[in-house]
Amino acid sequence: MRSGYLGLLLAVSLLPSAAQARPWKGVNPGTSNVQEVVDKFGEPTTRTKRTGRSVLAYYGDQALEGTRQAQFHVDAQNVVVEITIFLTAQLDAESIEGTYGKAPQRTFVEDTFQKVWVYPQEGVTVYFGKDGNVEALSFGPGAKAKPRSAAPEGEAPAAAPR
DSSP states (O other), X not given: OXXXXXXXXXXXXXXXXXXXXOOBTTXXXXXXXXXXXXXXXXXXXXXXXXXXXXXXXXXXXXXXXXXXXXXXXXXXXXXXXXXXXXXXXXXXXXXXXXXXXXXSEEEEETTTTEEEEEETTTTEEEEEOTTSSEEEEEEOOOSSSXXXXXXXXXXXXXXXXX
C-alpha cells in the first residue's frame, strides 16, 4: 500500500469534513469549554498562558491517539477557540488537497519560512515542516461560525511538540 494512501486515510479519520465541520474528537472550537476537554481526556500534561489564552497540552504518555501532541487553546471565558495537533503519521500536501482541495490561502511563518495553508471556511490551518510533510494542523470554528473569541490570524502553534 502506498504511504500517500495511508496518509490520506489518516487525514480522513483525523480531519473534520468540510461539509459537516464536525468537532475534532468531540471537541468543537467556538462552543466546547475547558471542562469538557478535561472530562473527555483527563488532566492535561501542561497548562500554560499565552497571549490572553490558556493552552492545555497533551503529550508524552498522555498524547491523544494519532498525535504526538494536542493543544487546546482556551479564551478568557474558558471556551476552546482553537485545537492544534501534531501528527504521528506523515501526511503530504497531496493528502491535504485530497481532503480539502486547493488551499485558498497560502502563506508562511515569517521567522522560519514554514509553509502554511489556510482553509478559512473550514477553520483549518495546515503547517508544513522543512521536509515538506504536514507538521501540525489547527482547527478553529471556521468562517461560517461566529466564535466568541477570534484567534490571531497566521499565528503559529503555541509550542513545538515534545
